[in-house]
Amino acid sequence: MMVLVFAEATNGKFKKAAHEVVTYGAKTAAALGSDCVALTLGNVEDAGDLGRFGATKVYNVSAPELAGFDSGVFTAAIAGAAQQLGAKVIVLSHNSTGKNLTGRLAARLDAGSAPGVKAVPVVDGGKFTVRKAVFSGKAFADVEILTDTKVVSLVGNSIPVEESGSAVGVESLTVELPAPKVKVLSTKRAEGTTPLPEAELVVSGGRGLKGPENWGVINDLADALGATTACSRPVADSDWRPHHEHVGQTGVAIHPNLYIAAGISGAIQHLAGVNSSKTIVVINKDPEAPFFKAADYGVVGDLFEVLPRLTEAVKKFKS
Numbered sequence: 319m320m321v322l323v324f325a326e327a328t329n330g331k332f333k334k335a336a337h338e339v340v341t342y343g344a345k346t347a348a349a350l351g352s353d354c355v356a357l358t359l360g361n362v363e364d365a366g367d368l369g370r371f372g373a374t375k376v377y378n379v380s381a382p383e384l385a386g387f388d389s390g391v392f393t394a395a396i397a398g399a400a401q402q403l404g405a406k407v408i409v410l411s412h413n414s415t416g417k418n419l420t421g422r423l424a425a426r427l428d429a430g431s432a433p434g435v436k437a438v439p440v441v442d443g444g445k446f447t448v449r450k451a452v453f454s455g456k457a458f459a460d461v462e463i464l465t466d467t468k469v470v471s472l473v474g475n476s477i478p479v480e481e482s483g484s485a486v487g488v489e490s491l492t493v494e495l496p497a498p499k500v501k502v503l504s505t506k507r508a509e510g511t512t513p514l515p516e517a518e519l520v521v522s523g524g525r526g527l528k529g530p531e532n533w534g535v536i537n538d539l540a541d542a543l544g545a546t547t548a549c550s551r552p553v554a555d556s557d558w559r560p561h562h563e564h565v566g567q568t569g570v571a572i573h574p575n576l577y578i579a580a581g582i583s584g585a586i587q588h589l590a591g592v593n594s595s596k597t598i599v600v601i602n603k604d605p606e607a608p609f610f611k612a613a614d615y616g617v618v619g620d621l622f623e624v625l626p627r628l629t630e631a632v633k634k635f636k637s
């Protein structure tokens with residue numbers, strides 16, 4: 319039961335998410351006693367490098383139709399590759415691309431799908447069971463996928479990236495693709511720091527900041543760390559910060575290595591978008607704030623005292 323991993327590249331380069339899904343695919347293949355191969359689409363640098371994370375081979379589909387993101391074309395490319403190679407388990411990242419494609423792929427391949435898995439599947443006597451997050455990450459569900467072909471998407475930071483091999487060969491694959499239905503005319507990155515979905519370091523502020531005029535303490539720490547700034551929903555709703563900074567169930571879901579939350583209570587809707595962060599640091603003056611339960615490190619104190627001291631400590635450490 320070959321495992322095919324879609325390793326997404328941004329501007330030709332792989333991010334940590336691609337290494338995570340290949341690690342996951344390799345572990346899944348080991349549990350199934352099969353091989354894990356990776357699929358890349360378009361021009362990608364050092365595609366064979368995915369072998370370091372356990373892919374035994376890398377396939378690449380390049381065609382003018384793949385120049386911009388069109389979900390129909392990407393679905394056809396991944397489904398076509400899976401059919402040609404006889405892959406029965408297809409793995410994607412649970413990022414915006416993966417969320418867009420998982421259901422489409424499952425429909426195209428007549429497969430059972432489990433979006434948002436958090437752990438390597440348990441393979442037992444022909445049963446294939448995955449653990450996925452439900453109720454905004456408050457609970458897990460173990461789901462057996464009953465169909466021959468299975469499509470899963472992996473939540474970021476759910477498993478550590480592991481190196482288990484060395485670079486492998488890359489083979490071109492030709493897949494019949496439909497004409498794109500949309501055309502990306504241009505893309506423009508927001509200036510400054512890394513966009514939230516890709517950020518490794520995030521400093522976030524909530525209503526405890528009291529008003530937009532106080533955001534200097536958040537920006538100063540973010541600048542010192544080289545981090546991206548974020549906020550809770552009421553902060554964006556009150557126009558203290560732009561809406562693209564709002565994280566949570568109805569905002570951006572993030573998976574940074576470090577999430578520092580100041581003056582945020584930790585409501586379930588906020589946690590839903592940030593609880594896949596590797597390390598969570600909470601600064602809140604209320605020792606009963608629910609966010610402390612989800613924190614790896616907590617500081618009970620006034621953020622207007624704690625944040626400047628933290629910023630100074632970071633600057634000192636870096637100098």
Ligand code: FAD
Pocket residue numbers: 523524525526527549550551552553564565566567568569580581582583584585586587588591601602603604607619620621622
């Ligand atoms: P508050 O709950 O007011 O908390 C402020 C915190 O700051 C308190 O814990 C307080 O102790 C602390 N504080 C105050 N002063 C200081 C100080 N000087 N120093 C240190 N700490 C201080 N919210 C989101 O964030 N994202 C979402 O995507 C989202 N989606 C939602 C969807 C739905 C359908 C609903 C109903 C709600 C949603 N919410 C979302 C809102 C959510 O329920 C909370 O109301 C919101 O997260 C609270 O924001 P907050 O923590 O900034 O503010």
